[in-house]
Each structure stands twice: as structure tokens, then as C-alpha cells.
Amino acid sequence: MTTPSTAPLLQLRGINKSFGAVQVLHDVDFAAHAGEVTALVGDNGAGKSTLIKCIGGIYPIDSGAVLFDGAPVTVQSPRHAADLGIEIVYQDLALCDNLDIVQNMFLGREHKRYGMLDEPSMEHLATTTLAGLSVRTVKSVRQKVASLSGGQRQTVAIAKAVLWNSKVVILDEPTAALGVAQTRQVLDLVRRLADNGLAVVLISHNLNDVFEVADRISALYLGRSPATVRTSDVTHGQVVELITTGRYAAVANGAQS
Amino acid sequence: MTAETTVTETPADRGTGAVGVYVRDYLGRLRGGDIGSLPAVGGLLVLCILFAVLRPSFFSALNFANLFTQGAAVAVIAMGLVFVLLLGEIDLSAGFASGVCAAVMAVLMAEHGAPWPIGLLAAILTGTVIGTVLGYLVAKVGIPSFVVTLAAFLAFQGAVLVIIGEGGNVGVHEPVLVAIANGNLPVPLGWAVYVLGVLAFAGVLLADRRVRRRGGLPVEPVGVLGARIATVAVVTGAAVYVLNLERAVNPAFRSLKGVPIVVPVILVLLILGTVLLNRTSYGRHLYATGGNAEAARRAGIPIDRIRISAFMLCSTLAAIGGIIAASRANSVDPNAGGSNTLLYAVGAAVIGGTSLFGGKGRLRDAILGGAVVAVIDNGMGLLGYSAGVKFIVTGSVLLVAAGVDALSRRRAAATGRG
Ligand SMILES: Nc1ncnc2c1ncn2[C@@H]1O[C@H](COP(=O)(O)OP(=O)(O)OP(=O)(O)O)[C@@H](O)[C@H]1O
Ligand SMILES: [Mg+2]
Numbered sequence: 001m002t003t004p005s006t007a008p009l010l011q012l013r014g015i016n017k018s019f020g021a022v023q024v025l026h027d028v029d030f031a032a033h034a035g036e037v038t039a040l041v042g043d044n045g046a047g048k049s050t051l052i053k054c055i056g057g058i059y060p061i062d063s064g065a066v067l068f069d070g071a072p073v074t075v076q077s078p079r080h081a082a083d084l085g086i087e088i089v090y091q092d093l094a095l096c097d098n099l100d101i102v103q104n105m106f107l108g109r110e111h112k113r114y115g116m117l118d119e120p121s122m123e124h125l126a127t128t129t130l131a132g133l134s135v136r137t138v139k140s141v142r143q144k145v146a147s148l149s150g151g152q153r154q155t156v157a158i159a160k161a162v163l164w165n166s167k168v169v170i171l172d173e174p175t176a177a178l179g180v181a182q183t184r185q186v187l188d189l190v191r192r193l194a195d196n197g198l199a200v201v202l203i204s205h206n207l208n209d210v211f212e213v214a215d216r217i218s219a220l221y222l223g224r225s226p227a228t229v230r231t232s233d234v235t236h237g238q239v240v241e242l243i244t245t246g247r248y249a250a251v252a253n254g255a256q257s
Numbered sequence: 258m259t260a261e262t263t264v265t266e267t268p269a270d271r272g273t274g275a276v277g278v279y280v281r282d283y284l285g286r287l288r289g290g291d292i293g294s295l296p297a298v299g300g301l302l303v304l305c306i307l308f309a310v311l312r313p314s315f316f317s318a319l320n321f322a323n324l325f326t327q328g329a330a331v332a333v334i335a336m337g338l339v340f341v342l343l344l345g346e347i348d349l350s351a352g353f354a355s356g357v358c359a360a361v362m363a364v365l366m367a368e369h370g371a372p373w374p375i376g377l378l379a380a381i382l383t384g385t386v387i388g389t390v391l392g393y394l395v396a397k398v399g400i401p402s403f404v405v406t407l408a409a410f411l412a413f414q415g416a417v418l419v420i421i422g423e424g425g426n427v428g429v430h431e432p433v434l435v436a437i438a439n440g441n442l443p444v445p446l447g448w449a450v451y452v453l454g455v456l457a458f459a460g461v462l463l464a465d466r467r468v469r470r471r472g473g474l475p476v477e478p479v480g481v482l483g484a485r486i487a488t489v490a491v492v493t494g495a496a497v498y499v500l501n502l503e504r505a506v507n508p509a510f511r512s513l514k515g516v517p518i519v520v521p522v523i524l525v526l527l528i529l530g531t532v533l534l535n536r537t538s539y540g541r542h543l544y545a546t547g548g549n550a551e552a553a554r555r556a557g558i559p560i561d562r563i564r565i566s567a568f569m570l571c572s573t574l575a576a577i578g579g580i581i582a583a584s585r586a587n588s589v590d591p592n593a594g595g596s597n598t599l600l601y602a603v604g605a606a607v608i609g610g611t612s613l614f615g616g617k618g619r620l621r622d623a624i625l626g627g628a629v630v631a632v633i634d635n636g637m638g639l640l641g642y643s644a645g646v647k648f649i650v651t652g653s654v655l656l657v658a659a660g661v662d663a664l665s666r667r668r669a670a671a672t673g674r675g
Contacts, residue, residue: 079557094555098548098616099541107545108556110538117536120472127474140475 007070009034009199010055010086010168015064017047017054024050028064028225030218032168032199037190039210039231040203041243042220048203049091051220052170056088057081069167087161091172095153097146101138102126104145105160129163130155133189151182158189162198169193170201175209187213207236221246276480294610296661297625300654301632308636315636318504321496322517326438328631329519330355330582331598335605335623336530337574340567342606343547345615346395346402350387351602353413354572355579356594358383360420362580363427363589373431377580384576385569387413392568396561402568410599418591426590429583437522438585441515444501450521451497459486519581523624526577530570530620543567548616578602597648604651605630608658614666629654 008031017025024047032038042048053059055066057075066073068084075081081088095104102119105126111118126141138152145153154174161169171190175183191213194200204210210217211231218228219242226246229239238248308315334351341348348354362380365371371379387409394405421427429435442450462482469476497516505513534540545553546563554560575594582598583589607613608629609622630651637647 078555082557090555092551094549094552096545096548096552096616099545103541103545107541107553108558110541112538115537116532117538117541120468120474123469123474124472 008032008067009069011065011067012051012055013065013067015051015054015066016062017050017059018062024223025054025061026222026224028220028223029228030225031228032201033216034167034199035194035197036215037194037200037202037213038228039214039217040201040220041205041207041210041217041239043243046220046243047223048220049172052088052172052201052203055081055086055170082164082166085165085167086170087164087166087168088170089154089157089161089172089174091174091176095145095157098144100144101130101141101148101156104156105129105163107160109164125163126159129159133159133162133192137185149182150178151185154178154182154186155189158186158193162193166198168199168201170203172203173205174202175204175206183209207239210239211236217242219243219246276478279478279481294619294622294625296658297609297622297629300608301625301629304629304632304636308632308639312636312639315639318499318502319513320635320639321499322441322504324628324631324635325500325517325520326585327635328627329438329517329523330578330585331601331605331630332523332578332624332627333526333581334575334578334598334602335609335627336526336620337571337578338602338606339530339611339618339620339623340543340570340574341402342611342613343543343615343618344564344567345547345613346564346567347406347603347613348391348402348568348571348575349406349599350391350409350413351406351571351575351578352594352599353410353417354384354387354594355575355582355598356417356589356592357387357413357420357579358576359579359583359589359593360417360427363429363583364420366429366431367427373433376431377434380580381573381576384573384579388569388572389565391572392565395568396564414595417589417593417595421589421591421593423591426588428588430587434580434584435587436518436584438517438519438581439587440518441500441513442518442521444515447497447501447516450516451493454524455486455490455493458489462486522581526574527620527624534620539563539566544616597651600655601630601634601651602627604655604658607662608654610658610662612662612666613659614662626658 010030010032012028012030015025015028015030016023028047028051030040030051040048040051050059054061055075057077057080060076066075068086073084075084075086078088096107099107102123106122111121111125113121123141130138130141133155138148138155145156148156158169158171158174174186174190178186187209190200190202194213194215202210202214214231216228216230217234217239219226219239221243224246227242227248229242234242234248241248305315314320334355338348338351358380361383362376365379366373366376391402391405391409394400395402441447462485466476466482500516500520501514503512503514505511534543542553542558542563543566545556545558546560550560553563579594582593605626606618606623607626609618609624609626611618611622611626633651633654634647637650642650
């Protein structure tokens with residue numbers, strides 16, 4: 001892989017977040033680097049989705065710092081996050097079945113000419129974006145999203161996220177509902193995004209997927225961030241230990257599983 | 258999907274056999290449950306042939322013109338309902354809202370001496386205000402639209418009674434207003450409007466095609482485009498021809514011919530509404546909100562405002578429908594907008610192909626469905642059936658239409674087309 005840039009594109013420091021009396025995130029540190037896939041792992045309820053919702057401007061943070069490209073920012077709304085170049089693909093995708101691919105990709109940010117929708121320019125850009133992601137299985141960009149397979153829908157959601165010259169793309173369990181071939185398709189896409197220079201954050205419970213595409217692995221354990229490791233430095237077993245106990249034994253002999 | 262073609266390749270590209278491919282694509286969509294307005298068009302044809310055979314006077318020029326003036330008010334209210342139905346909501350009060358608005362207009366003019374433009378404006382504004390309140394209660398307060406508009410249904414029925422006065426009847430005699438539903442365009446003007454309309458339609462289709470082609474995007478085969486323009490030109494041309502025939506029983510006494518003025522009125526509303534729905538981001542956001550409100554919200558669409566605006570448009574169009582009804586009756590009575598008005602309007606929208614589940618439907622569906630309702634009402638009347646039988650038949654047709662909608666959804670789900 002390319003040598004990682006030294007300064008992370010997105011950095012979180014000491015993030016705290018409570019819902020009422022329940023503190024969900026405790027002093028969480030997290031970083032995503034351009035050109036890399038950073039996996040965010042942790043058991044159910046560890047706080048992964050909460051963390052990315054804080055990044056995406058859905059929840060305000062109680063304390064801590066968010067740095068984007070080195071500068072501190074306060075993300076106020078989903079639109080603000082998008083304006084910064086942060087796009088999030090939520091697990092439930094949020095596509096409109098009754099609209100076609102182009103209409104979904106540009107939803108809320110339509111191109112206009114003389115106040116009217118500029119369909120040709122949107123269709124053109126959607127087509128080139130999908131082609132740029134090497135998506136070959138979509139018959140027509142004017143297909144209703146309802147007629148797409150799970151993997152194709154996932155692809156459209158990701159394409160929607162990369163359409164806007166975004167710099168950070170966060171994917172919350174993008175392969176959870178997918179079959180083998182479709183998972184393959186999405187993982188390839190994730191890798192390609194990072195290779196194109198984006199900072200990609202991948203939330204996944206599937207360690208095989210994580211080991212396949214991620215450059216770094218960040219773990220969350222009961223709302224704390226015990227460690228971030230380079231994928232090449234750890235074994236499967238160590239990551240499992242990290243997820244379940246928040247600690248991991250150093251690999252003395254450097255053996256890889 | 259199974260087909261493994263690249264995005265840039267297009268099924269409906271230029272070259273030989275393009276029309277064939279296009280037709281095959283279309284049939285494929287039909288089989289997939291994407292039937293659009295086909296049942297309504299088919300039903301309309303069958304009904305027309307049936308009534309024409311049973312009662313030849315059905316196709317007389319006089320009756321043909323009557324169909325338009327009889328169906329106009331319901332069709333306009335139905336167009337308004339499409340906006341609300343697209344969100345998966347309902348407005349049960351649209352019928353009586355039209356009555357309230359017409360009553361406001363009639364009373365302002367008859368009892369307060371307001372000039373007709375003021376009366377007209379007041380009626381339309383009343384509709385907009387009604388819609389804003391309904392929309393606010395649904396979107397911001399969160400009461401289901403079924404309940405809000407059911408309450409409004411009752412309240413507006415009362416409001417008409419209060420405004421008009423029990424047993425009363427307020428006349429509408431202003432010539433301009435009476436002409437809306439009773440006047441006709443002069444024959445040459447009818448043809449001029451026709452020619453301009455067809456040219457504009459063809460112009461828009463061709464301009465769209467040129468822009469797409471220049472951008473290297475797939476375009477419809479010329480044959481299909483030509484067929485569409487030709488169909489519209491022939492069908493509307495035939496209608497204008499028949500409407501321009503003399504239809505007075507005694508033309509020497511008083512000649513009666515020309516396209517009814519309601520036709521261009523409806524046409525203008527249809528075009529404006531269709532542009533709004535299909536060519537502006539507002540329309541796109543309305544469909545999105547109806548299809549998946551959460552997705553729309555995450556895309557930054559103000560879904561509450563979209564909801565309120567849909568009810569505003571619905572009640573405003575209901576007001577226009579009420580004005581047309583008042584014009585046709587030359588008066589507003591305490592039952593204005595009552596009895597079958599709302600049911601016919603909802604029926605028209607649904608029969609035309611608007612889904613009750615939200616997210617699917619077009620304004621022209623309302624006109625098409627309105628035509629079906631008007632033809633049943635008119636044709637059965639000619640055959641001498643009572644109002645009771647007409648209601649039973651119209652109700653059954655509505656049920657069939659809603660069934661077709663539900664079945665096509667199931668079919669779409671089964672073939673993965675939603
Ligand atoms: N809106 C909320 N109000 C109160 N508590 C919440 C809220 N959202 C999340 N939580 C709590 O925060 C904790 C972390 O939840 P979160 O959804 O971030 O976990 P997760 O790591 O994404 O888990 P999973 O792998 O199951 O998706 C859970 O204990 C959850 O109950
Ligand atoms: Mg989660």
C-alpha cells in the first residue's frame with residue numbers, strides 16, 4: 001500500500017457523549033487517514049454507530065475535539081458534514097425505492113438550469129461516477145432503485161457518497177446483509193475508494209473483511225478506544241481479544257495466523 | 258439483475274431495431290408490474306365503446322361536450338389530491354373545502370358586492386389557508402391525515418351551511434364566472450390553441466431529445482417519439498373537431514359550438530402541475546418524501562414543509578374545483594362539494610393509477626381517472642340508471658383500481674421492481 005500520510009485527515013480527540021445519564025463514549029480517540037481504510041470494530045453496543053453519528057452531525061458531542069484537515073471543526077448538521085466533505089453511508093442505506101439511480105444520487109442536491117432540473121447533466125455525472133467505480137452490473141442509471149439487488153443498492157449508496165468530491169467516506173456495516181459475490185463487489189469498491197485517495201472508515205463485524213481491506217483497525221470497547229493497530233501488525237485472535245476484553249497480548253514472535 | 262451490461266451501453270440506442278428493443282423494454286416493464294395508466298386507458302376505451310353501442314347519443318357532440326363540463330370540477334379536485342396521495346396521505350376534506358371556498362366567493366359577491374376578481378381570489382386564498390392549517394396539523398402536530406381531514410370534512414360541511422345559510426342558495430351570475438364552466442372558445446381560437454399546444458408538446462420532446470443527444474446520453478428512438486406526438490395530435494385533434502361541431506338543437510335560435518372553456522383551464526393547471534412535479538427539485542423532493550421520508554430527511558429535504566405544501570396545493574386546487582362547480586351550477590348551495598364529490602375525486606386519482614401507498618402517481622392520472630368516472634356517470638345516466646346504481650358501479654370500479662394498484666405492487670415486489 002501507499003505510505004500513509006503522517007497527519008490524519010479526520011481526527012477525534014477525547015470525545016465524550018452521553019444520552020441522559022448513560023455515558024456511551026468515554027474519551028474516545030479516533031483517526032482516519034487519506035488513502036487508507038480504517039476499520040472500526042467493537043461488540044454490539046460498543047458505541048460505533050454513535051461515534052459516526054457524532055462525526056456526521058446527527059448528535060452533538062459533549063466534549064472533545066474534532067479536527068478536519070488539522071483544523072478544529074464543530075459539525076452542526078448532516079448538511080454541514082457533507083459540506084466539509086464527510087459522507088456517511090448508513091446501514092439502512094436510505095434510498096428512495098420509487099426513484100431511479102440518478103434521482104437518488106442527486107437527492108437534495110439536484111443540478112438545476114433556469115430553475116428546472118438539469119437531468120442530462122445529472123445522468124451524465126451519475127453514469128461517469130458509477131463507471132469510475134468500475135460498476136458494471138447496473139443495466140441503466142434510469143432504473144428504479146427498487147429493482148436493484150442488495151449489492152447494487154449498496155453500490156448506489158456508496159456512489160452517492162463519493163459523487164460530491166467527498167474526502168471522508170464512512171460506511172456502517174455495508175456488507176452485513178450481502179451475499180458472497182456482492183460482499184466481494186462492495187469490498188473491492190471500498191479498497192478502490194481508498195486507493196483513489198479518500199479516507200475510508202469501515203464499520204464491520206466481519207473480521208475477514210476487515211483484514212482484507214483495512215490498513216488500520218480501531219477498536220471500541222464499552223465506549224472507550226483501547227487501541228488502534230496496523231492490520232499488518234496483528235493477528236485475527238488479537239483483534240478478537242481486543243474487541244472482547246479491550247486488551248491484547250503483544251505478539252512476541254510476530255507470528256501471523 | 259442478471260443482465261451484465263455496462264452502464265454506458267443503452268438498450269434504447271439509435272440504429273436498426275431500436276424501436277423493437279424499446280417496445281420489448283416496455284413490455285418487460287409491464288410484466289414487472291409497472292403498468293402505469295394502462296388500465297385506465299383501456300377501461301376508458303371499453304366504457305366508451307360499450308356506451309356508444311348501447312346508447313348512440315353517447316357520442317353526440319352535445320354529450321361529448323357535456324362530459325368535459327360535468328367532469329371538470331372533480332378532475333381538478335383529483336389533481337390536487339394527487340399531491341397528497343403522493344405522500345401516502347389522504348385529504349378527505351377536499352370536497353367540502355371546495356364547497357367552503359365557493360361559498361366564500363359567492364357570498365362575498367352576492368351579499369357584499371365584491372367584484373368577481375376579488376371573489377375568485379378570496380376563494381383560492383381560502384383554499385390555500387385551509388391547506389396550510391391541515392398540513393400543519395399533519396406535519397407539525399403529527400395527527401394522522403385521515404383523522405385531521407375527517408374532522409375537517411365534518412367541520413367544512415358545517416362551514417358551508419353556516420356561510421350559505423340553511424336551505425339557502427346563493428346565486429353566481431357574474432358572466433365571467435358563469436363562462437368558466439358554461440362558455441366555449443370560438444371555433445378558430447379552439448383550433449389555434451390546438452395547433453400551438455401540439456407544436457409546444459412536440460417542441461419540448463424534441464428539445465429534450467436534442468439536449469440528451471448532445472450530452473451523449475441514450476435517447477428514445479425517433480419512431481417512438483414520432484408515434485407519441487402523432488397520437489397526441491390525432492386524439493386531441495379529433496376531440497377539438499367534435500367539440501367544434503354545432504351541438505345546439507336549434508342553431509338558428511342559439512348556436513352552441515366550440516371547446517368548453519374548462520378544457521384550457523384544466524390543461525393549464527395540468528401543465529403547470531406537471532412541470533412542478535417532474536421538472537423542479539420541489540417535485541423531486543415530494544416524490545422522495547412519499548417514497549422514503551427518512552431518506553429524504555437525511556438528504557437534507559425539509560419534509561415537514563413538503564408535507565404542508567402538498568396539503569396547500571391540494572386545498573388550493575380544491576378551491577378552483579369549487580369555483581368550476583359553482584360556475585356550472587350558477588349557484589352555491591349548502592351541499593356544495595358534498596355527496597359524491599370527494600369520493601369521485603379520490604376515485605379519479607386512484608383509477609388513473611395514483612398509488613394509495615405514496616410515491617407513485619402523475620397528475621395526468623387524475624384527468625384520466627376523472628374521465629373514467631365522468632363517462633360512467635354520464636353513460637349510465639343516459640341509459641336511465643338511477644344515482645344508486647351509478648354509485649354502486651363507480652364504487653366497484655374504484656375497488657378494482659385500488660386492487661390493481663395493490664396487485665401491481667405485489668407483482669413488482671415479486672419481480673423486484675417495487
Ligand atoms: N439515542 C440514544 N439514546 C440512548 N442511548 C443510546 C442511543 N443511541 C445509542 N445508545 C446506546 O449507546 C450504546 C452504543 O450504541 P451504538 O449504536 O453506538 O453501538 P454500536 O457499536 O453501533 O453497536 P452495533 O454493533 O450493535 O451496531 C448502546 O448501549 C445504546 O443503547
Ligand atoms: Mg451500529
